[in-house]
Amino acid sequence: MAAPISIRSLGKSFHGRGQSIEALRGIDLEIADNEFITFVGASGCGKSTLLRIIAGLESHSSGQLQLDGQPIEGPGRERAMVFQHYSLYPWLTVMQNIKFSRRLKVVADTVRHDGDIETADGRACALLALMGLEPFADAYPSQLSGGMQQRVAIARALMGKPDILLMDEPFGALDAQTREVMHDLIRHVHRLEKSTIVFVTHDVEEAIYLGTRVVLMAPRPGRIDSQYPVPLPAERHQDMKLSPEFLALKRDILARIRETSGMRSELEMLEKLSAGMRE
């Protein structure tokens, strides 16, 4: 069962070289069990920092952060993270990469149970099938396309049956067609695995297609600007990207990103400048 995340008045500042950067201020957010929540916003608005704090990879400076009622004080097995760059071990095969985190756990245990290993093998085979990787079980990462490598990274993250999957622009380096395939795949994974997914992206269309709720963050300091429930059914297909509800939401979010990032005033200034040159 996935655990709810509760974030109250959370702030984060980075200090260094006589400078202080307020990366996050006053973040209040509840993320429900099994939710698929997506984050968008201008560069530098603190999306990755917030994700890393939820992962326990970064500490917060103020406020509270709880997972199932308990404070998050570091990484935990109930959370797994997938990054933009595949971070696979090049000397291990696909199957070995998927089983790697589980192997660390088994080796770390004082008593080694054969049953554990069998269960891990079964889980790895199931994930291999789920991610469409069966023909590549014995291949090495360098023999795979970017999309296939990212499937391996997702399978590896799912290996420990995490309640929460944290994804930081996982498809950012993929071409448009591969991204579409990955979108349907990750929604399928969400349905089957029932984990909560917290997904950071620059791509508004991706955020709407995947999420049940889109959170828009704004920069300087990083904060939540607005939230948008996605008016699409749980079962999604690519044609929905052309529906009036989808396009209206995309337009609203893009306009708000332009406003919060200062892009709108820059565009207006450019327009005035070119009008002046025409006169």
Ligand SMILES: Nc1ncnc2c1ncn2[C@@H]1O[C@H](COP(=O)(O)OP(=O)(O)OP(=O)(O)O)[C@@H](O)[C@H]1O
């Ligand atoms: N380790 C760090 N040390 C100092 N400043 C940092 C650190 N990590 C992030 N920051 C700063 O915190 C702010 C938020 O950064 P963050 O990477 O979380 O934003 P983001 O929304 O994920 O950006 P992008 O979309 O470009 O990835 C930025 O001003 C960034 O420079």
